[in-house]
Amino acid sequence: MAVGSKLVMETIVETRASGILRFLHGLRGELHVTREEGAWASWLHDLLPPYHGENGLRTLRQLARSYQTIGKDVTGVMNRLKAVYRGRGIPPRRSMRGFNARPVQCR
Numbered sequence: 836m837a838v839g840s841k842l843v844m845e846t847i848v849e850t851r852a853s854g855i856l857r858f859l860h861g862l863r864g865e866l867h868v869t870r871e872e873g874a875w876a877s878w879l880h881d882l883l884p885p886y887h888g889e890n891g892l893r894t895l896r897q898l899a900r901s902y903q904t905i906g907k908d909v910t911g912v913m914n915r916l917k918a919v920y921r922g923r924g925i926p927p928r929r930s931m932r933g934f935n936a937r938p939v940q941c942r
Contacts, residue, residue, distance in 0.1 A: 850875065852882050859883070 848858050859866070870879055920926070 855879075855882060 846858070848855050859868070868883065870876060870883075
């Protein structure tokens with residue numbers, strides 16, 4: 836558990852879909868369920884699909900699309916930087932992320 840968090844309830848429930856769903860529907864308020872990985876993990880995941888908020892799937896798709904777009908933008912910027920270095924006669928490195936390791940050259 837994270838620092839500052841507290842355990843509100845821990846229980847053992849029968850491993851039948853009806854029993855698990857009946858138990859969870861009987862709880863009130865904001866609900867966070869932690870599942871352990873194991874033999875029953877995929878069955879439980881199918882029984883309790885993840886909930887991602889009011890517009891869950893749409894929000895999740897938008898976030899994934901944003902992540903892909905940022906990755907493409909970063910790649911484009913790095914390629915432009917390499918082109919600038921090549922244009923000035925500075926051989927590009929394999930990784931452009933280590934800017935501090937490059938010797939400073941003034942022209």
